[in-house]
Amino acid sequence: MSLLTTEEYKAIAAGLSFPTQAFIDGAFRPAISGKTFDTVNPATGAVLAKVAACDAADVDFAVEKARDAFEDGRWSRLHPKERKETLIRLAKLVARNAQELAVMESLDSGKTIFDCETVDVPETVNCLTWHAELIDKIYEQVAPASDNHIAMIVREPVGVVGLVLPWNFPLLMLAWKIGPALAAGCSIIVKPALETSLTALRMAELAMEAGIPAGVFNVVPGGGAEVGEPIGRHMDIDAVSFTGSTATGRRFLKYASESNLKEVTLEMGGKNPAVVLDDAENLDRVAAHVVNGAFWNMGENCSASSRLIVQKGVKDALLGRIYAHAREWPMGDPLDPVNRVGALVSKAHYDKVSSYLGKGPKVLMGGKADAGFVEPTILDVARDAKQAREEIFGPVLSVLTVDSFDEAIALANDTEYGLAASIFTANVKKAIRGARAIRAGTVTVNSFGEGDISTPFGGFKQSGFGGRDNGIHAHDQYTQIKTIWVDLADDGDEAVG
Ligand SMILES: NC(=O)C1=CN([C@@H]2O[C@H](COP(=O)(O)OP(=O)(O)OC[C@H]3O[C@@H](n4cnc5c(N)ncnc54)[C@H](O)[C@@H]3O)[C@@H](O)[C@H]2O)C=CC1
Numbered sequence: 108m109s110l111l112t113t114e115e116y117k118a119i120a121a122g123l124s125f126p127t128q129a130f131i132d133g134a135f136r137p138a139i140s141g142k143t144f145d146t147v148n149p150a151t152g153a154v155l156a157k158v159a160a161c162d163a164a165d166v167d168f169a170v171e172k173a174r175d176a177f178e179d180g181r182w183s184r185l186h187p188k189e190r191k192e193t194l195i196r197l198a199k200l201v202a203r204n205a206q207e208l209a210v211m212e213s214l215d216s217g218k219t220i221f222d223c224e225t226v227d228v229p230e231t232v233n234c235l236t237w238h239a240e241l242i243d244k245i246y247e248q249v250a251p252a253s254d255n256h257i258a259m260i261v262r263e264p265v266g267v268v269g270l271v272l273p274w275n276f277p278l279l280m281l282a283w284k285i286g287p288a289l290a291a292g293c294s295i296i297v298k299p300a301l302e303t304s305l306t307a308l309r310m311a312e313l314a315m316e317a318g319i320p321a322g323v324f325n326v327v328p329g330g331g332a333e334v335g336e337p338i339g340r341h342m343d344i345d346a347v348s349f350t351g352s353t354a355t356g357r358r359f360l361k362y363a364s365e366s367n368l369k370e371v372t373l374e375m376g377g378k379n380p381a382v383v384l385d386d387a388e389n390l391d392r393v394a395a396h397v398v399n400g401a402f403w404n405m406g407e408n409c410s411a412s413s414r415l416i417v418q419k420g421v422k423d424a425l426l427g428r429i430y431a432h433a434r435e436w437p438m439g440d441p442l443d444p445v446n447r448v449g450a451l452v453s454k455a456h457y458d459k460v461s462s463y464l465g466k467g468p469k470v471l472m473g474g475k476a477d478a479g480f481v482e483p484t485i486l487d488v489a490r491d492a493k494q495a496r497e498e499i500f501g502p503v504l505s506v507l508t509v510d511s512f513d514e515a516i517a518l519a520n521d522t523e524y525g526l527a528a529s530i531f532t533a534n535v536k537k538a539i540r541g542a543r544a545i546r547a548g549t550v551t552v553n554s555f556g557e558g559d560i561s562t563p564f565g566g567f568k569q570s571g572f573g574g575r576d577n578g579i580h581a582h583d584q585y586t587q588i589k590t591i592w593v594d595l596a597d598d599g600d601e602a603v604g
């Protein structure tokens with residue numbers, strides 16, 4: 108893909124008009140209260156737009172319209188082929204508006220234009236297309252039964268679904284959730300993170316252009332307490348899919364238990380280990396993966412490799428190569444396509460990440476923070492240091508040294524989280540034993556990654572609850588299974604049997 112110049116991206120930015128109102132029942136509307144909040148470009152501190160600050164009244168209105176749409180079947184009972192074609196049109200519209208969406212995303216979140224252009228937008232297109240293509244390829248089942256019966260096991264859309272999103276991949280996490288939810292036939296209420304509402308609102312506009320009927324795709328921007336909690340507690344929302352912190356995820360279980368026991372899927376935090384053993388081959392390649400795992404998306408990534416667990420014999424050689432690779436990650440203006448590290452998402456998050464850089468562990472590299480930007484930082488940490496245990500969600504790699512394979516695996520598991528891990532070794536037995544022993548939803552061998560659209564993504568322990576995003580398994584969140592048992596007996600047959 109060829110990228111534009113900074114000046115060309117700035118020209119696109121200058122010409123953007125931001126969608127700022129809630130999108131409910133096929134139309135943009137102000138919040139019922141009339142309130143707005145400022146959405147800020149974290150790289151400059153400039154206010155980009157004033158966005159509708161919705162609350163429970165807007166959630167109620169959106170749910171009413173989503174329920175109407177679901178019950179009359181305008182989307183939920185549309186022929187799968189038509190749903191497929193509509194979602195493919197949406198994916199094509201995203202591709203056609205790729206640069207505009209990439210620039211909007213970068214401005215609103217501080218993410219680099221390089222990542223927005225090469226990952227977030229194309230992966231959004233890929234995700235929507237993949238789930239669209241799946242719609243008419245999932246077969247239902249017939250269970251074994253007597254000649255006098257047929258027992259069908261069918262999947263039905265779960266109904267009205269709340270999708271509560273994080274700010275670290277605003278567009279892509281939207282796609283991870285709307286792809287399978289819309290494919291399944293659900294009506295959706297999207298709640299973007301307060302920090303990053305713009306691309307979700309633009310997607311609502313594109314969804315309407317693609318032909319998704321009014322009431323099916325609703326976006327209600329606003330705060331966690333004002334919009335997220337009313338979604339979690341709503342008596343007429345059938346399921347919630349959430350990505351964000353473990354603390355907030357916990358709340359959704361409480362909301363569900365205190366309301367209508369809606370289905371809850373939670374994709375939450377991580378303190379993910381990259382385990383490098385003495386026998387790892389091609390340390391330069393290992394270092395490239397470790398650096399990518401730690402610093403990609405400024406470390407604002409739930410699957411970031413934030414703990415390097417390295418065996419003593421290879422530590423010095425590996426660290427040398429890691430420093431060399433980390434120096435190839437320039438930091439600066441997110442709209443300059445050479446930069447790999449942009450601004451952290453907000454002043455509050457910048458303050459949180461910066462607080463881990465003060466006194467304490469020895470700084471091996473980086474360590475500076477200024478005006479919303481934090482340098483890729485490598486720390487030599489003790490096992491009980493907060494940098495070794497807490498999710499920092501910034502470009503900070505904590506290095507822990509071990510003597511043996513067993514110690515490495517035990518340390519990898521010594522966390523409340525279990526989202527992702529990687530293991531680097533030339534020994535296939537250790538690779539497989541390690542991958543099996545580490546309690547995490549995704550374990551990569553000799554690489555860092557999250558799999559791809561076809562592989563399920565989610566966490567063990569306090570990183571995940573309920574279903575999975577991505578892959579065919581994602582559809583489990585948005586469908587429920589029904590048994591239809593039919594009596595085929597003739598008049599002469601026994602009534603029971
Ligand atoms: N797993 C992941 O991908 C993410 C993890 N995080 C972690 O969470 C930390 C804090 O970031 P936050 O933005 O505060 O994440 P958060 O978990 O509070 O926010 C995620 C979503 O939940 C909503 N929300 C917040 N409070 C809520 C409440 N009381 N009830 C219902 N919904 C609510 C937010 O508005 C947002 O849409 C980060 O530093 C990072 O460690 C944050 C974002 C994504």
Ligand code: BAL
Pocket residue numbers: 273275276280350351407408409410557
């Ligand atoms: N990396 C995709 C999931 C997340 O960070 O929230």
